[in-house]
Amino acid sequence: MAQPADKDKLPIVVEHFACGDFGFTLKGDTLVVDQTRDVYRILQNNRYGIVATSSMSEFVPKLKKVVVAFWSIAIDRSTGQALWAQAEAGTPPETAVHLTCEAL
Numbered sequence: 001m002a003q004p005a006d007k008d009k010l011p012i013v014v015e016h017f018a019c020g021d022f023g024f025t026l027k028g029d030t031l032v033v034d035q036t037r038d039v040y041r042i043l044q045n046n047r048y049g050i051v052a053t054s055s056m057s058e059f060v061p062k063l064k065k066v067v068v069a070f071w072s073i074a075i076d077r078s079t080g081q082a083l084w085a086q087a088e089a090g091t092p093p094e095t096a097v098h099l100t101c102e103a104l
Contacts, residue, residue, distance in 0.1 A: 009080030010103055012047050019075065019082045019101040026050075031073070040073065050075040075101055 010017055015026045023034035031040040031052040040052035053072040060067050069088035076082070085096035 008047075008077045010050075010075065010077040010101055012077070014103045016104040017101050018104055019073075019084070019099040020097075022099075023104065024101075038071075040071070047077065049077050 017024055025032045025034055026042075026045070029042050031042055031050065032038070033040075038054060040054045042050065042052045044051040051072070051074045053070060055070040057068045058066065067088060068090075069086065071084070071086040073082060073084045080101045082099040082101050083096050084099060085094065087093045
């Protein structure tokens, strides 16, 4: 059962928060990873949680190959629990990472 809104780990007014060792900033319709400046497009951001994703489908010269991949994060505002997952086409799926988030 979800906690009352005033007891949420990440209240709707929070713009900066940390999940594990990563800092995040909500900026309009994007979620930015503070350390890397990676930008995730927010799919959902409401009193229950945040769901955001990033993707690419392009040739990466540094890797000398085409990369078709996604990265997604789902955060439960009431508990602060998050799941961060990624996968690349043509490779075994990565293991999702469970994180705990808190307001900064």
